[in-house]
Amino acid sequence: MTSTTFDTLESIELLKSAGVPEAQARGHIQVLSNVIRQMELRMDDLSSRRDKQADTHLEALAERNEREVRGRLNGLATRQEMDVKLKELEISLKRDIKDLEVRIAESKAEIIKWMFGVAAAQSALFITMIKMFPGH
Numbered sequence: 001m002t003s004t005t006f007d008t009l010e011s012i013e014l015l016k017s018a019g020v021p022e023a024q025a026r027g028h029i030q031v032l033s034n035v036i037r038q039m040e041l042r043m044d045d046l047s048s049r050r051d052k053q054a055d056t057h058l059e060a061l062a063e064r065n066e067r068e069v070r071g072r073l074n075g076l077a078t079r080q081e082m083d084v085k086l087k088e089l090e091i092s093l094k095r096d097i098k099d100l101e102v103r104i105a106e107s108k109a110e111i112i113k114w115m116f117g118v119a120a121a122q123s124a125l126f127i128t129m130i131k132m133f134p135g136h
Contacts, residue, residue, distance in 0.1 A: 006036055011126070020133040028129050032122065039118045043111060050107040054100055061096045065089060 008029045015025035072085050 008033060018130050018133055032125060043114050047111055054104060058100060065092060
């Protein structure tokens with residue numbers, strides 16, 4: 001599980017210094033902490049789903065390649081022909097692995113986008129709270 005560091009005590013002190021009563025500041029920070037936790041859980045869920053999809057895709061590719069190899073090997077008569085077919089399979093697997101690596105990199109990029117989105121939302125919420133409760 002990913003974990004965002006969020007200093008609740010510092011945030012409460014910041015709100016208090018802006019004139020927000022302590023009980024109210026604690027309530028706001030608790031809500032914000034809950035939002036952060038929920039977003040982290042959602043991001044973990046998305047990451048887990050992407051990993052499962054990648055695993056399923058890899059298994060399907062492996063099964064397909066195995067069937068393809070078995071079908072091609074049935075008619076081979078010489079060791080040289082088998083070596084050629086196995087080399088083709090190796091090239092195909094490497095291509096499939098590269099494709100999966102690209103998909104994984106894209107998934108990572110999407111997760112990073114979500115993390116920055118959550119950070120921006122947290123910042124916006126925090127700024128809004130500070131503006132709603134200016135110092136007296």
